[in-house]
Amino acid sequence: MNYYYITGTSRGIGKELAEQLLLNPSNHVIGMSRQKTIEHANYHHFYLDLTSATAIADFKFELHANAKKIVLINNAGALGFIKPIGKLESDTIIKNYTLNLIAPSVLTNSFINCYNTVDAEKVIINISSGAGKNPIDGWAVYCASKAGIDMFSRVVDAEQKVRAEHPQESIHKGFRIFSIAPGVVDTNMQTEIRSAHKEDFSRLEDFIAYKTKNELSSAKSVSQKYITILDDLNQIQHVLSSIKDY
Numbered sequence: 001m002n003y004y005y006i007t008g009t010s011r012g013i014g015k016e017l018a019e020q021l022l023l024n025p026s027n028h029v030i031g032m033s034r035q036k037t038i039e040h041a042n043y044h045h046f047y048l049d050l051t052s053a054t055a056i057a058d059f060k061f062e063l064h065a066n067a068k069k070i071v072l073i074n075n076a077g078a079l080g081f082i083k084p085i086g087k088l089e090s091d092t093i094i095k096n097y098t099l100n101l102i103a104p105s106v107l108t109n110s111f112i113n114c115y116n117t118v119d120a121e122k123v124i125i126n127i128s129s130g131a132g133k134n135p136i137d138g139w140a141v142y143c144a145s146k147a148g149i150d151m152f153s154r155v156v157d158a159e160q161k162v163r164a165e166h167p168q169e170s171i172h173k174g175f176r177i178f179s180i181a182p183g184v185v186d187t188n189m190q191t192e193i194r195s196a197h198k199e200d201f202s203r204l205e206d207f208i209a210y211k212t213k214n215e216l217s218s219a220k221s222v223s224q225k226y227i228t229i230l231d232d233l234n235q236i237q238h239v240l241s242s243i244k245d246y
């Protein structure tokens with residue numbers, strides 16, 4: 001059996017990923033988000049608010065006796081309010097970093113800690129963003145958290161490689177981690193971007209044009225690509241990449 005832990009399965013990319021994985025009866029999906037929108041015999045949901053540090057810290061991964069493959073997909077994310085720094089509420093900044101950077105970091109740590117002695121294929125995919133590489137005004141916290149998750153992924157990858165050279169190390173055995181950006185995808189996140197105020201976001205017209213010119217990918221096609229990559233990790237050359245590279 002294969003076990004996929006996915007954050008943000010109630011809509012968008014996370015929901016598509018879960019639903020496509022559930023087409024294979026060998027796959028179990030464990031979803032985490034504030035709302036549940038999937039009903040399936042092999043789907044289990046945790047109602048979790050990933051802006052709550054306590055809820056994230058309390059989450060426990062389960063041991064699965066028959067696991068061939070165990071995957072964590074840190075997908076849940078949000079832009080938060082689109083406004084320049086100086087105009088945000090402090091609490092909004094704290095919650096946005098918690099959702100986009102602290103939650104994936106803490107969950108990755110718990111995942112590696114739980115499965116380090118488990119003999120299965122173990123993979124972590126962080127859903128990153130081009131916004132982690134390019135500054136976009138009005139998105140400072142989102143850009144910084146996605147840049148953070150890219151560096152976090154690189155460090156965890158380096159840790160795995162160092163430990164592979166020292167097999168006497170009992171912890172952190174055999175995990176592969178990748179931070180893969182999905183491109184611009186037609187989800188609720190893009191609807192929110194298009195509803196930003198022009199005075200707070202100079203790129204508003206660009207994002208409206210992506211939609212009117214039909215330049216957005218569908219969540220379905222993007223999720224299919226992630227699953228194809230997960231089925232053959234050897235095609236991934238670097239820790240950081242974009243779905244467009246495949």
Ligand SMILES: NC(=O)c1ccc[n+]([C@@H]2O[C@H](COP(=O)([O-])OP(=O)(O)OC[C@H]3O[C@@H](n4cnc5c(N)ncnc54)[C@H](OP(=O)(O)O)[C@@H]3O)[C@@H](O)[C@H]2O)c1
Pocket residue numbers: 007008009010011012013014015032033034035036048049050051074075076077078099127128129130181182183184185186187188189190
């Ligand atoms: N769409 C794009 O163009 C695009 C581009 C680059 C990167 N990305 C990244 O792709 C990932 C998925 O985005 P999407 O476009 O699919 O967004 P979406 O349609 O808005 O879905 C976001 C998902 O995250 C969950 N989520 C949000 N806040 C949460 C919270 N406080 N606690 C738990 N879950 C929460 C939502 O569930 P609940 O509301 O039920 O909690 C929902 O399932 C994100 O990491 C995003 O940064 C998207």
